Amino acid sequence: MGASAMTREFDLIARIASRVRPRRDVALGIGDDAAVLDIPPGHDLVVTMDTLNTGIHFPPETDPASIGWKALAVNLSDLAAMAATPAWCTLSLALPDADAAWLDAFLDGFLALAGQHDCTLVGGDTTRGPLSISVAAHGLVPHGGALRRSGAQPGDDVWVTGTLGDAAEALATWRATASLDGIEPRQRERLERPTPRVDTGARLRGLATAAIDLSDGLAADLGHLLAASRAGALIDPQMIPGDADLVHRLAGGDDYELCFTAPAQHRATLKPLATRIGHIDATPGLRLNDGTPIPRGWTHFA
Numbered sequence: 001m002g003a004s005a006m007t008r009e010f011d012l013i014a015r016i017a018s019r020v021r022p023r024r025d026v027a028l029g030i031g032d033d034a035a036v037l038d039i040p041p042g043h044d045l046v047v048t049m050d051t052l053n054t055g056i057h058f059p060p061e062t063d064p065a066s067i068g069w070k071a072l073a074v075n076l077s078d079l080a081a082m083a084a085t086p087a088w089c090t091l092s093l094a095l096p097d098a099d100a101a102w103l104d105a106f107l108d109g110f111l112a113l114a115g116q117h118d119c120t121l122v123g124g125d126t127t128r129g130p131l132s133i134s135v136a137a138h139g140l141v142p143h144g145g146a147l148r149r150s151g152a153q154p155g156d157d158v159w160v161t162g163t164l165g166d167a168a169e170a171l172a173t174w175r176a177t178a179s180l181d182g183i184e185p186r187q188r189e190r191l192e193r194p195t196p197r198v199d200t201g202a203r204l205r206g207l208a209t210a211a212i213d214l215s216d217g218l219a220a221d222l223g224h225l226l227a228a229s230r231a232g233a234l235i236d237p238q239m240i241p242g243d244a245d246l247v248h249r250l251a252g253g254d255d256y257e258l259c260f261t262a263p264a265q266h267r268a269t270l271k272p273l274a275t276r277i278g279h280i281d282a283t284p285g286l287r288l289n290d291g292t293p294i295p296r297g298w299t300h301f302a
């Protein structure tokens, strides 16, 4: 056993704690039995959690810094979709061995993104097992201001942020070549280091009627929004932003962009933030305006 493999759980936790920069509202962070957090008056606490398992949610050869970034990014994307501003997070790590170098690199990615959003790591759990990372993120939203999936109304516009399909094209290349190296760098960046649309999400307060973040592909995720809103949508496939093939833009997954609905009166305000791709109507389900059927999304790449 090498020195790093003998690092004990306690030492790993100390390594994590030494790199955390606490916010003022962390009354008690890493080191006690639980964290104590000071929620500002007039706000709701918004809580989400996501797990990444090796070989299922990322290719096993993914570098640890990218895994760290993505483990937090997918959670901040959920907060963004609720219009919540990130505040705190917790991290449950199952590691096959206590590899301090792996942990340091993982934290490079995780804490870089946490720092961008002033999201403090306040606790977690460290165990031995097949590589698996669970993160919970906690965000704040003015009381009653969280966006839900269920508020879309017939006549609302449907919008998406950024571009779609790049991560799916990256995964398709990875599948075809059995290597991450052949992936076009911009697509690889989208797969490994997605940008959670936190600022855009917060801007949607008071404007959007419903929102969801795109993890499983536009067709599947917009379908969830429509089901929750008991509504349908007519989409122009030509308007779905990005250079990727239509099937990847529509059913790819791993985009971590936002899809939201808003009344037409907000078009001018929203135009700098997103692309309008269609509108909500009362006919159930998602339909394309050229009549072509919707391709099925895939659930992860394994």
Ligand code: ADP
Residues within 6 Å of the ligand: 013, 016, 029, 030, 031, 032, 033, 034, 035, 090, 091, 092, 093, 121, 122, 123, 124, 125, 126
């Ligand atoms: P307990 O046995 O009381 O749950 P632990 O020994 O598991 O305590 O954890 C000690 C402290 O370290 C706690 O504050 C816990 O939240 C924190 N901690 C453990 N693992 C992690 C981790 N991976 N990331 C951040 N904090 C962690």
Ligand code: MG
Residues within 6 Å of the ligand: 032, 033
């Ligand atoms: Mg305890």
